[in-house]
Amino acid sequence: xxxxxxxxxxxxxxxxxxxxxxxxxxxxxxxIIFMVSAPLITTGVVDLPSVGRSKAQPAHVxxxxxxxxxxxxxxxxxxxxxxxxxKVLAERVKAAQAGDDQTPVVISADKAVKYEAVVKVMxxxxxxxxxxxxxxxxxxxxxxxxL
Numbered sequence: 001x002x003x004x005x006x007x008x009x010x011x012x013x014x015x016x017x018x019x020x021x022x023x024x025x026x027x028x029x030x031x032i033i034f035m036v037s038a039p040l041i042t043t044g045v046v047d048l049p050s051v052g053r054s055k056a057q058p059a060h061v062x063x064x065x066x067x068x069x070x071x072x073x074x075x076x077x078x079x080x081x082x083x084x085x086x087k088v089l090a091e092r093v094k095a096a097q098a099g100d101d102q103t104p105v106v107i108s109a110d111k112a113v114k115y116e117a118v119v120k121v122m123x124x125x126x127x128x129x130x131x132x133x134x135x136x137x138x139x140x141x142x143x144x145x146x147l
Contacts, residue, residue, distance in 0.1 A: 061106060062105045064108070064121060066109035066113050067110070070114070093125065097130075102131075105133045107121055107122065107135050
């Protein structure tokens with residue numbers, strides 16, 4: 001409701017100001033409610049994924065390395081690395097698996113490599129139907145672990 005002020009001679013004029021007292025009362029009540037309820041709220045625990053370690057090294061592993069220039073190198077077990085293009089990658093990996101779909105394929109890349117390059121490699125392998133594809137990781141400065 002607007003208050004009405006009167007000045008001399010019976011002329012009435014409304015005051016165009018907002019009454020701040022109800023606003024402050026509501027804000028103080030909300031502040032008290034939040035202060036009381038904040039300690040009662042339980043904090044959620046976030047379970048982050050961890051890197052698992054296999055107990056035994058697989059006998060046959062196919063390694064794909066993505067270089068900083070986004071060139072690919074293919075290495076089977078502990079053999080020599082051979083350069084390979086993205087177009088023939090799936091064929092070479094299937095040939096390296098020698099008919100065993102359960103042979104793991106490990107992709108490793110430098111941290112300077114664009115994420116897009118690694119995803120392209122994973123996409124090519126997935127569309128070729130290669131089921132066991134993993135990423136090599138490092139634990140706090142240690143060299144990349146093999147799966």
